[in-house]
Amino acid sequence: MSRFLSKGDKRMQGTSKKGLLTDRETIMVEESKESRARMLAELSLEEKVGQLFAFYLNGEEELPRARKAAGEWKAGGIFLDMGILHNPRQVYELTAELQACALEEGSGIPLFLSADLVAGAGCKLRDGGAVHFPKNRAVGEVGDAKLAYESGRITAEESLAIGVNFNYSPVVDVNNNPLNPVIGTHSFGEDPERVARMGEAVIAGYQDNGMVATAKHFPGHGDTQVDSHYALPVLPFDRGRLDRFELAPFRAAIQAGVDAVMVGHIAVPSLDPSQLPASLSYPITTGLLREELGFRGLIVTDGMSMKGITAQFSQAEACVMAVLAGADILLVCPASTEEGQAMIDRVTEAVRQGEISMERLEASVERILDKKAKYGLTRENFRQPAFDPVKLEREDNQKAADELARRALSASNAFTVPSKEEAPASPVTLIWDRQVDFFAARLRGRAEIRREHKLDSFAELPGFLAQCEAEEGSWLFALTHNKPIPADVLAALDRFAAARPGKVQLVHFGSPYDLAHLSHVPALLLYDRAPSLQKAAADYWEGIR
Incomplete structure (x- = not known):
């Protein structure tokens, strides 16, 4: 009986059920062993x-x-x-x-x-x-x-x-x-x-x-x-x-x-x-x-x-x-x-x-x-x-994935979301990795977005940031990688944020270890880019907890 289920749950009658076998079950097990022994002998x-x-x-x-x-x-x-x-x-x-x-x-x-x-x-x-x-x-x-x-x-x-x-x-x-x-x-x-x-x-x-x-x-x-x-x-x-x-x-x-x-x-x-x-x-x-x-x-x-x-x-x-x-x-x-x-x-x-x-x-x-x-x-x-x-x-079943995502979402480095009253006066430039299109699509209409730019991957980020050095305003980045993002990429983002105190934030669909390289970037940490996590991040931005 699985210890992860309630006593009345019928799903507990699975293959890992433990306990003493009945006489009939013992006979069936022995017959099954004999059958497999015969099969083994018959195989070339x-x-x-x-x-x-x-x-x-x-x-x-x-x-x-x-x-x-x-x-x-x-x-x-x-x-x-x-x-x-x-x-x-x-x-x-x-x-x-x-x-x-x-x-x-x-x-x-x-x-x-x-x-x-x-x-x-x-x-x-x-x-x-x-x-x-x-x-x-x-x-x-x-x-x-x-x-x-x-x-x-x-x-x-x-x-x-x-x-x-x-x-x-x-x-x-x-x-x-x-x-x-x-x-x-x-x-x-x-x-x-x-x-x-x-x-x-x-x-x-x-x-x-x-x-x-x-x-x-x-x-x-x-x-x-x-x-x-x-x-x-x-x-x-x-x-x-x-x-x-x-x-x-x-x-x-x-x-x-x-x-x-x-x-x-x-x-x-x-x-x-x-x-x-x-x-x-x-x-x-x-x-x-x-x-x-x-x-x-x-x-x-x-x-x-x-x-x-x-x-x-x-x-x-x-x-x-x-x-x-x-x-x-x-x-x-x-x-x-x-x-x-x-x-x-x-x-x-x-x-x-x-x-x-x-x-x-x-x-x-x-x-x-x-x-x-x-x-x-x-x-x-x-x-x-x-x-x-x-x-x-x-x-x-999808609700189970959504619940996991909502509970996994954690805020770090004082990530802040504009209130509904503040949002119209605080438009952001949204920069996102194409692999989190779902997040970007859900964010539209929920956030006041000044302009957008889609990266093919995180690797394009340093080059993109170099083109934006003279630009002001608030910035929201959404990045993902299923392995650690190289330190030089994260360092480029941190330098960009250091020059714009309080104006740069990150929604990070990746490793928590990446955040050690970001001393100037408040980040919302999602661990992964599963659709349920992208949905949870967009909901968080809108103030749905």
């Missing part, structure tokens, strides 16, 4: 190897390879990246096609269809159509476990409605490093206890409602200054610090029953002196995560095409190393069909030659089949439901 080597792979799909041009992966390569999963996610009906039709391919041409076992829906089912849909929640930093600032659970519940229900059953979320990295170039507002914050508590709530929200959750990026990517997409970060801390800080939210997630953990491409010399990425390290993946922390679920690698891996190894070679380290699911992104085939062939050959033992391979396949059975992804139980748009972007 190629089918067993295929179950380990989750192939990236990031655009229509990659669809033929995805079909081949689900069919001929017998893949166990497909990861849907932003380039293939347009709108709910399109995603539903895509997932239905891929499942049919796996069932009719592939292994006959339904696919894990995964995505990185860290801020709701709508956060990666190009055309919208599902709820887009504020990112984790905003959720962490609110600190309400019940509301965090609701965000997970709604995300799970909407994701399943479009065919996505496995979420590579939540991020439970503790981001205390202002210079971290990649985690930023994906993290619930800089306090391990709060990150753990919010992570537990979101995990329960996903899994109670039928979607696999993934705690990432083990053993912790928060206190790094290198992005593992481009190089190999190193965590230089001793074991005591790791236990107190980085590992704390992962321990909590494991104790809460999370079904998957993603291991990052991060070197940790105190855990493995070889400085292999954690994803390829037996001492970290098996020794620490599997054995010491007692994790019994699915271990997923981060994307194997990231430079944290490919700067040293080919994806094919890294796949073998990851399996030997203890990974169950290999998240791979081949540049071509030939490279994809090479990865499958390399792991298959490693088993044939005894480099990877059959026992090691089958241990992962058995875990995969167990989790697929838990979530109804078996030949016998899987049925693709009809597409039902009524389940998406419901008004009551």
